[in-house]
Amino acid sequence: MRSSLDPHRNFRTDPSTKKAQDGNRIIERSSAPRNPYAHNIPVTDFLSNVSRFQIIDSTLREGEQFANAFFSTEKKIEIARALDDFGVDYIELTNPCASEQSRKDCEVIAKLGLQAKILTHIRCHMEDAKIAVDTGVDGVNVVIGASPHLREHSHGKDIAHIKETAIQVIKYIKSRGIEVRFSTEDSFRSDLVDVLSIYSAVEQIGVNRVGIADTGIVGCDIEMHLHDDSGCAIANAYCALEAGATHIDTSVLGIGERNGITPLGGFLARMTSVDAAYCKGKYKLEKLQDIEGLVSEAAGISIPFNNYITGFCAFPRQYSCKWCNQ
Amino acid sequence: MRSSLDPHRNFRTDPSTKKAQDGNRIIERSSAPRNPYAHNIPVTDFLSNVSRFQIIDSTLREGEQFANAFFSTEKKIEIARALDDFGVDYIELTNPCASEQSRKDCEVIAKLGLQAKILTHIRCHMEDAKIAVDTGVDGVNVVIGASPHLREHSHGKDIAHIKETAIQVIKYIKSRGIEVRFSTEDSFRSDLVDVLSIYSAVEQIGVNRVGIADTGIVGCDIEMHLHDDSGCAIANAYCALEAGATHIDTSVLGIGERNGITPLGGFLARMTSVDAAYCKGKYKLEKLQDIEGLVSEAAGISIPFNNYITGFCAFPRQYSCKWCNQ
Numbered sequence: 001m002r003s004s005l006d007p008h009r010n011f012r013t014d015p016s017t018k019k020a021q022d023g024n025r026i027i028e029r030s031s032a033p034r035n036p037y038a039h040n041i042p043v044t045d046f047l048s049n050v051s052r053f054q055i056i057d058s059t060l061r062e063g064e065q066f067a068n069a070f071f072s073t074e075k076k077i078e079i080a081r082a083l084d085d086f087g088v089d090y091i092e093l094t095n096p097c098a099s100e101q102s103r104k105d106c107e108v109i110a111k112l113g114l115q116a117k118i119l120t121h122i123r124c125h126m127e128d129a130k131i132a133v134d135t136g137v138d139g140v141n142v143v144i145g146a147s148p149h150l151r152e153h154s155h156g157k158d159i160a161h162i163k164e165t166a167i168q169v170i171k172y173i174k175s176r177g178i179e180v181r182f183s184t185e186d187s188f189r190s191d192l193v194d195v196l197s198i199y200s201a202v203e204q205i206g207v208n209r210v211g212i213a214d215t216g217i218v219g220c221d222i223e224m225h226l227h228d229d230s231g232c233a234i235a236n237a238y239c240a241l242e243a244g245a246t247h248i249d250t251s252v253l254g255i256g257e258r259n260g261i262t263p264l265g266g267f268l269a270r271m272t273s274v275d276a277a278y279c280k281g282k283y284k285l286e287k288l289q290d291i292e293g294l295v296s297e298a299a300g301i302s303i304p305f306n307n308y309i310t311g312f313c314a315f316p317r318q319y320s321c322k323w324c325n326q
Numbered sequence: 327m328r329s330s331l332d333p334h335r336n337f338r339t340d341p342s343t344k345k346a347q348d349g350n351r352i353i354e355r356s357s358a359p360r361n362p363y364a365h366n367i368p369v370t371d372f373l374s375n376v377s378r379f380q381i382i383d384s385t386l387r388e389g390e391q392f393a394n395a396f397f398s399t400e401k402k403i404e405i406a407r408a409l410d411d412f413g414v415d416y417i418e419l420t421n422p423c424a425s426e427q428s429r430k431d432c433e434v435i436a437k438l439g440l441q442a443k444i445l446t447h448i449r450c451h452m453e454d455a456k457i458a459v460d461t462g463v464d465g466v467n468v469v470i471g472a473s474p475h476l477r478e479h480s481h482g483k484d485i486a487h488i489k490e491t492a493i494q495v496i497k498y499i500k501s502r503g504i505e506v507r508f509s510t511e512d513s514f515r516s517d518l519v520d521v522l523s524i525y526s527a528v529e530q531i532g533v534n535r536v537g538i539a540d541t542g543i544v545g546c547d548i549e550m551h552l553h554d555d556s557g558c559a560i561a562n563a564y565c566a567l568e569a570g571a572t573h574i575d576t577s578v579l580g581i582g583e584r585n586g587i588t589p590l591g592g593f594l595a596r597m598t599s600v601d602a603a604y605c606k607g608k609y610k611l612e613k614l615q616d617i618e619g620l621v622s623e624a625a626g627i628s629i630p631f632n633n634y635i636t637g638f639c640a641f642p643r644q645y646s647c648k649w650c651n652q
Binding site: 066067068228229230231232233234235236238253254255258259260263266267269270273301302304305306307308311312313314 | 392393394554555556557558559560561562564579580581584585586589592593595596599627628630631632633634637638639640
């Protein structure tokens with residue numbers, strides 16, 4: 001039964017191919033055979049981006065919100081260079097409005113000339129947006145809470161006001177010629193109609209990516225930011241890619257608020273089992289252990305005994321070597 | 327829209343209710359409202375066991391295969407008592423044929439008079455089965471590899487031979503009046519037809535549970551044993567329950583071969599977010615930290631910084647308290 005299934009047959013004729021060539025998405029898709037036992041072998045869904053995702057590493061933004069993380073400018077530069085060398089597509093930095101030091105760090109890292117695009121992450125305010133674009137970053141990630149809970153207890157604004165402010169901020173960032181992503185915080189506790197009406201509005205004015213949405217209503221890319229409180233961040237990231245998301249937020253060792261977000265290493269363990277050629281062609285997997293060592297030292301934490309791939313007991317040596325080098 | 331959905335409406339009329347009352351499955355299902363934002367609210371699938379699962383804790387079997395774990399008899403007794411007090415439904419022990427000490431440990435723990443049922447885990451051999459039932463355990467978990475890879479490189483037997491041996495071993499264990507589960511190792515790399523034909527054969531002779539199968543063909547309970555190499559063990563356990571599985575194998579902190587299996591704490595973090603009343607009514611969640619401390623000390627490992635629920639940065643204190651006590 002398996003031999004009659006060609007995992008690539010749909011890609012060759014699927015309607016997303018042209019879009020990929022025309023739009024912002026990367027178009028590489030590995031030609032090597034996938035793991036024949038992988039979950040996605042009989043993919044007949046043209047939405048799936050399992051073999052053409054991009055990574056937005058947030059160690060220097062979400063990771064800075066981890067309880068133990070206090071990164072110096074020098075350490076941030078070292079981590080940014082290591083992530084860039086590893087091959088992540090984007091590096092997200094703390095809001096330059098958080099402190100004068102954060103602003104200076106944005107400027108310094110934006111000027112390093114890295115291959116990865118440099119993003120910063122701001123509230124949906126014009127004041128934040130103005131400071132952010134002046135740091136020289138390649139793009140700005142804008143966020144605002146849309147759930148009833150956050151609307152009541154955080155900013156106190158209604159949906160009409162959120163939409164109006166979002167359009168103003170996005171138009172300003174676009175006018176400065178850089179990328180802009182718009183995301184609703186607490187999306188899964190928001191009313192779906194509210195979220196979709198906001199995303200629909202921002203997509204019409206040309207936002208590059210939205211945080212979370214059903215692909216049926218948006219033509220821009222979709223980025224997922226997933227916390228791991230109940231251990232499902234990696235699986236949710238994978239399912240999101242299957243459903244049409246294009247970008248996954250990660251951090252090294254998953255550091256972030258509470259017990260963190262999708263970990264870079266664990267996410268790539270999952271994706272490599274599905275499309276090894278794509279992952280190995282794009283990311284320097286053999287550098288993962290070094291980056292994890294760098295960040296664990298900088299954040300003052302031990303690498304968990306059961307860490308994916310690089311944990312001391314994770315894989316017998318022959319499998320680890322195979323993972324990195326074949 | 328949400329208010330019109332009653333998560334229990336299907337349960338009251340679903341065809342599995344009668345089976346639950348007659349069969350081995352537990353029939354409690356919480357009457358408290360579920361988390362209104364939980365994924366499974368509009369459950370219309372009578373197969374789902376999200377609110378009536380049982381835990382088979384394998385810290386003293388799978389966990390013993392963890393690189394660092396060498397538990398003394400006294401430590402095994404302490405861990406078994408703690409797991410029993412916590413409320414796990416089953417405690418699985420290492421094969422009594424593994425060593426004379428393992429056999430004695432099975433006998434000692436089977437005689438403790440715990441509420442949890444005591445299982446041991448054996449190869450699909452008559453010699454193993456005879457030794458296992460003589461230890462006084464409440465049930466035996468039988469396993470054999472059915473994938474082409476294991477059939478070629480491990481035991482060298484064909485499907486007909488596997489089926490014949492399985493029937494002989496299961497009949498013998500049943501004749502001694504104790505529970506028996508039959509599982510194929512490496513199930514996801516096995517031919518589906520092979521696996522289903524074996525499960526169908528053992529179900530016809532009255533096995534209590536099978537390891538993994540499509541519920542369409544079996545009437546017995548279904549147990550899931552999931553490794554966490556690529557970070558999806560908890561999500562897979564949850565999805566398995568939704569699809570009709572009834573029992574989940576866990577270990578404390580997830581310790582096991584390589585980087586382990588579904589962790590007890592992480593699994594209950596996930597399930598508590600879906601049906602808090604069921605989890606809090608059945609398991610002493612407030613004891614989780616103590617059990618994790620006991621096992622981490624016994625196995626000589628640190629509790630990961632990002633451990634679910636009990637990690638030092640996992641939840642702000644008010645949420646942890648809420649998780650345990652409300």
